[in-house]
Amino acid sequence: MFDWPTFLESLPLMAQALVVTLQTSLVGLAFGFVIGIAVASMRLSPTPLLRRLGGAYIFVFRGVPLLVQLLFIYYLLPRIGLPNIPPIGAAIIGLALASGAYIAEIFRGGFLAIPHGQLEAANLLGLSPWQTLTRIKVPQAIRLTLPALVNEMILLIKASSLVSVVGLADLTRVAQNLAASNYLFLQTYLVLALFYCLINIPLAGLGSLLERRLGRSA
Amino acid sequence: MMFDVSIITDRVEPILHGLLVTFQTWFAGVLIGLVLGLGIAVLQLFGGRWLRIPLRMFIEVIRATPFLVLLFLLYYGGPEFGLSLEPITAGILGMGVYGSVYFAEIFRGGFQSVPKGHVEAAECLGMGRWQCIWRVQLPQMLVIILPALVNMITILCKETAVLSIITIPELTMVLTGIGSETFAFVETLLVLCIGYLILIELSSRLGLWLERRVGRFLVRS
Numbered sequence: 001m002f003d004w005p006t007f008l009e010s011l012p013l014m015a016q017a018l019v020v021t022l023q024t025s026l027v028g029l030a031f032g033f034v035i036g037i038a039v040a041s042m043r044l045s046p047t048p049l050l051r052r053l054g055g056a057y058i059f060v061f062r063g064v065p066l067l068v069q070l071l072f073i074y075y076l077l078p079r080i081g082l083p084n085i086p087p088i089g090a091a092i093i094g095l096a097l098a099s100g101a102y103i104a105e106i107f108r109g110g111f112l113a114i115p116h117g118q119l120e121a122a123n124l125l126g127l128s129p130w131q132t133l134t135r136i137k138v139p140q141a142i143r144l145t146l147p148a149l150v151n152e153m154i155l156l157i158k159a160s161s162l163v164s165v166v167g168l169a170d171l172t173r174v175a176q177n178l179a180a181s182n183y184l185f186l187q188t189y190l191v192l193a194l195f196y197c198l199i200n201i202p203l204a205g206l207g208s209l210l211e212r213r214l215g216r217s218a
Numbered sequence: 219m220m221f222d223v224s225i226i227t228d229r230v231e232p233i234l235h236g237l238l239v240t241f242q243t244w245f246a247g248v249l250i251g252l253v254l255g256l257g258i259a260v261l262q263l264f265g266g267r268w269l270r271i272p273l274r275m276f277i278e279v280i281r282a283t284p285f286l287v288l289l290f291l292l293y294y295g296g297p298e299f300g301l302s303l304e305p306i307t308a309g310i311l312g313m314g315v316y317g318s319v320y321f322a323e324i325f326r327g328g329f330q331s332v333p334k335g336h337v338e339a340a341e342c343l344g345m346g347r348w349q350c351i352w353r354v355q356l357p358q359m360l361v362i363i364l365p366a367l368v369n370m371i372t373i374l375c376k377e378t379a380v381l382s383i384i385t386i387p388e389l390t391m392v393l394t395g396i397g398s399e400t401f402a403f404v405e406t407l408l409v410l411c412i413g414y415l416i417l418i419e420l421s422s423r424l425g426l427w428l429e430r431r432v433g434r435f436l437v438r439s
Contacts, residue, residue, distance in 0.1 A: 063418040064411045065379035068390060072411070075403040154282070161284035165383065172286060179294065186295035193283045193291060200282035 003184055007191060010178050017174035018195060024088060024170060025160045028095030029153055035096060036103025037138060043108050054104070061101035067162050070094040074166040091163035091170075099156050106148045110141030146214060150207035154200050161196075171195055225402040226409055236392030237413070240378050243306065243388060247313025247378075248371050254314060255321025260351065262322065263329055273322075280319040285377050288312050293384045309381040317374050324366045328359030361432050368425030372418055379414070389413060 042054030061069070073090045077083075085093075114137055122132045142149070164173035175192035179185045226233070262273045280288070292301070292315075293308040303311065332355045340350040382391035390410060397406035 060411075060415065063376075063415045065376040065390070065414055067379045067382070068407065068410050068414065071394060072407050075397070075407065079404065158282075158284040161286045162380065164286075172284070172290075176290070186291070186298040189287060189291045189295050193279075193287050196284060196287060197279055197282040201278055204278065204282065 003182075003187060006182050006184060007187065010182075010188070010191070013174055013178065014171065014191065014195060017169055017171045018199075020088075020168065021157065021160055021170040021172075022199070024091050024095060024163060024168065025153070025157045028092045028160070029099055029156055031092065031096030032099030032103050032156070035100025036107050037133075039100060039104035040107035040111055041133065043104065044111055058101045058104055061098050062105075066094065066098050066159050067165065069098055070162060070166050073097075087163070087166050087168040090166050091160070091168045094163070094166075095156060095160060098159070099152060102152055102155070103149070106145045106152065107141055109148075110145040111137055113144050114140050143214070147207050147211040150203060150210060154203050154207070157199055157203075158196065221408075222402060222405055225396065225400055225405045229396055232392055232396075233389070233409075236387060236389040239306070239386065239388040240375075240417075243309050243313060243381055243386065244375050244378050246310040247317060248374055250310065250314025251317025251321050251374065252367075254318035256325050258318060258322035259325035259329065262326060264347065264351075277319040277322060280316065285312070285316050286380050286383060288316055289380065289384050305381075305384050305386045309384060309386045313374060313377065313381075316377070317370065320370050320373075321367070324363050324370065325359070327366075328363040329355055331362050332358050364429050364432060365425070368422065368428070372421050372425070375417055375421060376414065 039054045039057050042050045043058070045051055045054075064072075070090065073094050074087075077085050077090065077093075118136060119132060122136050127135065160170060161172040163170055164176065167173075169177075171192060175188050179188040182188065258273055258277070261269050265273075289309065289312045292312050293303065293305060296303055296308065336354055336358070337350060340354045345353065378388055379390040381388050382394065385391070393406040393410045393413075397403045400406075
C-alpha cells in the first residue's frame with residue numbers, strides 16, 4: 001500500500017518545503033505581532049479617530065477570507081506600482097496583515113488586564129508613552145496572552161497552506177507537485193498532513209501546558 | 219485605475235449563483251459539523267476510555283491539519299479508498315469534518331459548564347442518562363455556548379473561500395474566474411471582499427440577536 005521508495009525520494013523536497021512554510025509563518029507572525037500591538041494600542045487610544053481606524057482594520061482583515069486577501073495582494077500590488085514582488089513577499093505580507101488583526105484582539109485583552117495603577121505609576125515616574133508600552137505593557141501582555149499567541153501561531157501555520165495559491169513552494173504546494181507527478185494522491189497528502197501534525201500537535205501541547213502553568217500562578 | 223461597474227452588473231446572474239453555492243456549502247457544512255461535533259462530545263464525555271482516547275487523537279489530528287489539506291485528502295485521495303466524490307460533496311464533507319472537532323470542543327466545554335447539581339437532581343428524579351443530556355444539559359448549555367458556536371460558524375463561512383481551490387463554483391471561484399477572464403481584478407476582488415464582509419457582519423448580527431433572545435431565560439448564579 002505505502003510506497004516507501006517514493007516516500008523516501010520525496011523527503012528532501014518536503015523538508016525543504018517545510019523550511020519555507022516555517023519561514024513564511026514565523027516572519028509573518030513577527031510582522032503580525034508588531035501590527036497587532038500597534039492596532040491594539042489604536043483601539044485603546046483616547047482619540048476616537050484612532051479607535052475607529054483600529055476597529056476598521058480588525059473588521060476588514062478578520063472578515064475577509066485569507067485566500068481572498070492573498071489574491072488581492074498578489075494581483076493588486078503590481079498594479080499600484082509595486083511590481084515583481086516575489087511570491088514569498090506577497091505571502092508574508094498577507095499573513096502579517098491577517099494575523100495582525102487577530103493578534104490585535106488578543107493584545108487588547110492583554111492590555112486591559114494590566115492594572116491601571118501601574119500605568120499611572122509609570123506616568124508619575126516620567127516614563128514616556130513609548131517606554132510605558134515597551135517596558136510595562138507589552139512584556140506583561142505577552143505573559144498574560146501567551147497561550148492565545150501560541151494558538152494564533154498554530155492557526156497561522158495552518159493558514160500558510162493557502163500561500164500555495166500565490167505560487168510559493170511551501171509544504172502544500174510541493175506536495176501538490178509531487179502528487180501530480182507520482183499519482184500517489186492519498187499517500188502524498190497523508191504525508192503532507194503528517195508534516196503539519198508534527199509541527200502543530202507539539203505546539204498545541206505547549207499551548208495547553210502554558211495555559212495550565214499561567215493559570216495556576218495567576 | 220478605473221472602476222468599471224459593468225464588469226459586475228453584466229454578470230449578476232453567475233455571481234448570485236456563486237453566492238448560492240457559498241450558502242449551500244456553508245449551511246450543509248455547519249449542519250454536518252454540528253451533528254458530528256455533538257456526537258463526538260457526547261461519546262467523549264460518556265463513552266468511556268476506549269472511545270475517549272481515539273476521539274481525542276482524532277480531534278488533535280484534524281485540528282493540526284490545514285483545511286485545504288483535508289480537502290485534498292478527501293477529494294484527490296478519496297478515490298483510492300473507494301470514495302469518489304463530486305467536488306461539492308467533498309467540500310461539504312470536508313467542512314463538516316473540519317468544523318466538527320471545533321464544535322466538539324465547544325460542546326464539551328458546554329457540558330462541563332452545567333452545574334453538577336442539576337445532573338444529580340435529574341438522576342434523583344429518575345431520568346436516564348440520555349434523557350438528562352437531552353432535557354437538562356443540552357438546553358442549558360446551548361445558551362452558554364451560543365457565542366462560541368456563532369463565532370465558529372462565521373469562521374466556517376470564511377473557510378468556504380478555500381473550496382474554490384478544489385474547483386467548487388462558489389463566490390470566490392466565480393469572481394476570480396471573471397477577474398482572469400476580463401483582467402478586471404480590482405473590481406472583482408473588491409466586490410468579493412465586500413461580499414464576505416457583508417456575510418460575516420450579517421451572521422454576527424444574527425448571532426448577537428439570538429444571544430439576547432435566548433439569554434433572557436438564563437439565570438446566572
